[in-house]
Amino acid sequence: MKANLKLIGGLPRAEKSPKVLDLTAVSKVFPISGGFFTAFENLTFSARTGEFLAVTGPSGCGKSTLLKIIAGFLKADAGKVLISGSPVKGPGADRCMVFQEDALFPWLTVEENVAFGLFRRGLVKKKIKERVAHFLELVGLAPFGRYLPGEISGGMRQRVALARVLVLEPLVLLMDEPFASLDMQTRQEMQDLTVSLWKELDQTIVFVTHDVVEACSLADRVLIMKGAPGRIQDDIPVNLPRPRSVDSPALLRLKAKIRQKLATGL
């Protein structure tokens, strides 16, 4: 079923599904000492259910700020941010973020961290336990449930961070350079994990990254942002079949094209 959807007319599977994320003319201005700083202005884009969107661009063009606005941690100064048609009013479990930095609760075990968001939902203890165990299994951390975040590696902590938001089944998963601090090998593993979970759970993902190869190998579409003040310079579909090899000629061509755009701003 899924496979069929994916292959219709050679289009990515998300092309026909409804818009889950819809931004129109969004601007963000920060008050700074002695004036204002426009982080970005007039951003318009949308993502359809099940779409994997990558956002890339130079440092300081407002990628993190954009994610924080979608997550509801920051308010847009102009424009509309809609989630499944209704405006974002604040943070909520329908949009979850995997932060670039470590944001696990250090006093809770891996299990307790993953269970944290579930307690509110009126689930019985046993159900919670099962769900937590299932998602720890998915991210490959089943034996580490009772460890504390301080006792596991950085890559494992990012997997916990992923598990604790996946378990809430958010409509939109926001990932802010989640693997930037990992070594190549772990990074590759995490990327593969992300894609396989995304296929399995049918999530919509907005994935911010500096790494053009990462963007091309993961996403259905790559948004290229340009700096100061930030805006969307280009929106490039990635019509490559999965699984993708990072040194396939098609991917390398795409990478070169995006690098070119980033460098010249054309």
Place this chain on the structure above:
Amino acid sequence: MPVFSQSPPNAKKGARLLLPLALPLIVIIAWFAVCTLNLAPEYLFPGPAQVGATGYNYIFGDPVQGPYSGRFLEDAITSLGRVFGGFLLAVAVGLPLGVLSGRISIAQELMGTFINALRAVPGICWLPLALVWFGIGTKTTIFLVALAAFFPIYINSAAGARQVNPLLLQAGAMMGVNRLRAVFGILLPAAMGHIVSGLRLGLGIAWAYLVLGELTGVQRGLGAVIMDARMLGRIDMIVVGIILIAIMGRASDRFLTGGMRSLFKSARRAP
């Protein structure tokens, strides 16, 4: 399955447990030496044997034997009541106010100057006022203890609440926690290291001010015994009082940290 590393061998662990006793032992040996060499007159500098005997009598003696015999239990209970009464009062006020002013800038602006000005006043200055207000006795002592313990608790709770990584609170918000759970499930645990430090400092200073409060001429309590012994010229009893206060102060600190650890994961699993 993950492999657990072995804990250090038992012999080594035992030796480590004895380490804190090394310094007291050295002090006692030196004390013996000073006394056997007759470096100081006995009535100013009683020897360990005499202090030991006095201490034994104070703790286990029959109350009819002498002025201090067998009084320890009652004195200790009285003093503990005052220390913990004052300390708990300080926690009840200092902790919430500290957390508030650590998180809310209006609260900080409102209270900060006032509290810091009060803090600049040496605790002993309150003694005359407390005596006028509350008279000699338990109320004055509790007032002094609470006042003194308040500041370290307030300041450390505020610092702890202020330095909580905002990312943790954002993570909580995105997972849909409400205000109450954000405070009790994230803010306080994340500030726990500072909070425990503040409580320990507060409890330590509580003992200091206990003695101050009891020196004013109350009937019972460890401080009262010391004051009483001074007037009767019983240096040995003063030394016993000092040693007992040191032991109880240390024990109550252990009790506090142990209690916090058993009650709160965040105190137990400090990174």
